[in-house]
Amino acid sequence: MPDDTPSVPEIDPQREALLIQVKNLPDLPGVYRYIGADGSVLYVGKAISLKKRVGSYFIKNDHSPRIRLMLAQVASLETTVVRSEAEALVLENNLIKALSPRYNILFRDDKSYPYLVLTGHASPRLAYYRGALDKRHTYFGPFPNGYVVKESIQLLQKVFQLRTCEDSVFSNRSRACLLHQIKRCSAPCINAISPEDYRSDVNNAMLFLSGKENEVLQQLETRMQTLSANWEFEAAAAVRDQIQALAKVQEKQFVSSNSSDGDADILACVEEGGVLCVNLAMVRGGRHVGDKNLFPSHADEYTPSEALHAFIAQHYLERTVPPLIFCSPEPENASILMASLSEQTGRRVIINSNPNGERRIWLEMAAKNAQLAILQRKTQQASQAGRLAALVEALGLPDETQRIECFDISHTMGELTVASCVVYDNQDMQPKQYRRFNIATTTSPGKGDAGFEPITPGDDYAAMRQVLTRRYEKLAAGEGSADSKVPDVILIDGGKGQLGVALEVMEEIGLNEPWIIGVAKGETRKAGLEQLIIPRLGKTIQLKRDHIGLHLIQQIRDESHRFAITGHRARRAKARIASTLEDIEGIGPKRRQKLLARFGGLQGVKAASVDDLAAVEGINEALAEKIYAALRG
The missing domain is CATH 3.40.1440.10 (GIY-YIG endonuclease)
Structure with missing residues (x-):
């Protein structure tokens, strides 16, 4: 039953x-x-x-x-x-x-923003700065990009002639540098200007950075008149030049400070066609100093209001917060955000989503910029999607192909070899996932990987074997880092020799999923004549010069080449600092270290006089003359 x-x-x-x-x-x-x-x-x-x-x-x-x-x-x-x-x-x-949880909206805005800093020294230094803030110095910013800060330093040098040199150079000058000769520095290092006058210029620069240009002009005009009345015409003429330079600077779009009455951030979040974009514009001292667009990850099903809440919470965490933040639309839980930011800064922070007058125009401008950024992104993605689809069809790659990694080797006659790996994924280059690998050689062991023997200088095959093993060995064993994934395609910038090494490495480590493709230059080595060697198909393909799939290959290959070459040049420059001094008889490691420490680097040593060099411990006058002649010869 x-x-x-x-x-x-x-x-x-x-x-x-x-x-x-x-x-x-x-x-x-x-x-x-x-x-x-x-x-x-x-x-x-x-x-x-x-x-x-x-x-x-x-x-x-x-x-x-x-x-x-x-x-x-x-x-x-x-x-x-x-x-x-x-x-x-x-x-x-x-x-x-x-x-970085996979179901949270995430704004990958983890780079530190640049500041303009006036140091707290007796003779303050004007400098570009990124990083944690030090209470001993005065900071102006932050700014959306470094270009604004660097341009500002150049303009301020013309007007106020503040020093920009490192402390190690400033403390060891015996005569003025070139900047003083071209009237970009008043040379406080050699007392060419009195401490009182230099401090006056510093204070005027701070007022100007705070948006108080008229006050600065009034002070300079009063000072010029006083000097003229005292028959100090040469000094009065110098102040007159400052006033004229300041008037020219005023006409330009310029940066300002974080003064409470003139600083604000403008945030607009726009959603179009399933794409969210936040435009961040910065106003300092009443001047618009630039903006940037940010596209969040994992933003599916989030509203602009929710996204703006997430952006404010993430962006201002451990960052300078302006007293005013104008938003469109109103962020979710705005009162909680205001309370948190006010507690963080120790002063009142206002989030306003319904401003009037000029501030409303700022918001409208930010929203328009966000819309344009979405349009540009969609256009770019459509173009990249078309390129990838054309490449997949032309080479017979799997339809699901998305991630491509490309490798290149760079060195100078075998020395200081650097290998690069660049990543193309989600229809765009992924710079945060790029990697460089220093390859030790028998003539310059350096800091090579402990598991690999130094290679023979100029052996590109051995270098390629090492970089591919280091890149994929752990990944094949399931031990890769969070941003490491098995690529769909691996591009090898080279011919059949490098490609053969790549195939051997993949077989040895047991990673057989990726398609390995060699990108070999044609006989004339001209762009557009590249040959694509595809071992899996057993053939070599040469796409037409105007084939959009070939353009994608060229984009990725050129980026890999650029990334390798910049890494190699940086490594070479670092090596040359030491080697230039090493070539001078009588300069060993200890003396070299003392020289570099005293003058803040090779450029400081080159700029030093014989007397300055002789003042370093262990350097007599004869050796100082030898160093001076060698570095300037």
Whole structure:
């Protein structure tokens, strides 16, 4: 007789334990983390009440496809209780930046922004700066790009003639440098200007950077009149030149400081066709100093308001925050963001999504720039997609081909060999995933990989074998880094010899999935005549010069070549600093180190006089003359 007892569905013990943990969560603010079966963090979130927020994920049934997919992968849960929602916001975004969870919207804006700095020395230095801020110095910025800062330094040199040299050079000058001769520095190093006058120029520069140009002009005019009245006509003429230079600078788009009445950031988030873009424009001292566009990762199903909240929370974490932030649209939980940023800065920060007058025009401009950036990105992606599709069809590659990695070797007659690996993925070059490999040779061992013997100088085959092994050995064993993936195609910049080495390496390490393609220059070595060697098909293909698939190959190959050559040149320049002094008889490692430390590098040593060189411990006058002659010969 059949058993009609209804079957009881099996309960997953892991899922049951997770639900019990959720049920026992506290009714307190905090941060929660969903963990996958492999231990990776899937999602980081914050909550006023951990119990209610996390519980809602497992009670509701109307989640979006993205959330349903995430919940199906959750194996465990971790939580951290904090004192307030503002504190939870900071912790949440610290974790997002550190862990890069696959289901969080993520703005990869991790480069430090540049500042213009006036140091706190007795004779302050004007300089370009990136990094952590030091309270001893005065900073102006941050600015959206380095070009603005460098241009500003040049303009300020013309007006105020502040020093820009390193302290090691400044402290060891016995005569003025070229900048003083071309009237770009007042030479406080040799007391060509009195400390009081130099400090006056520094103060005027600070006022100007703070947007108080008229006040600076008034002070300079008063000073010029006083000097003229005292018959100090030469000094008065110098001040007159400053006024004229300042008037010219005023006509240009210029940077300013973080003064409370003139600094603001303008943020506009726009969504078009499933693409989200945030335009960040910076206003300093009432002047627009530039902008940049940011496209978040994992932004599917996020609204502009949610994306703007995430951007503000992530972007200003451990960064300078202006007193005013104008937003369009209003970010989600704007009051919490304001409380968090105000607590971080120790002063009031206002987020305004409904400004008037000129500020509304700023927002409209930012929104328009975001729209244009989306259009440009789509146009570029369409072009790249067409190139990739044409290449796949022409070479018979798998339809799912996306990731291409390309390798190149660069050296000078076998010395200081550098190999490069560049990555093309998601229809664009991925600079953050590029890698350089220094290859040790028998004549310049350097810091080669401990597992590899130095190669013979100029042996490109051995260099290619080493770089491919170092790149893919761990990946083939399943031990690659987070951004390392098995590529669909590996391009080898070289002929059949390098290609043969690549095939041997892939076979040795057991990585057979990628297509290996050699890019060999034609007989005349002209662009457009490249031959593509495809061992998997057993043939060599030469695409037409106007084939868009060939253009993609050329783009990736040229980027690999550029990346290798810049790495090699940097390594060569570093080696030459030491080798130039090594060639001088009587200069050993200790004396070389003392010289470089005293003058701040080879350029400082070259600029030093014989007397300056002789003042270094261990350098007598005869040796100083020998060094001077060798470096200037």
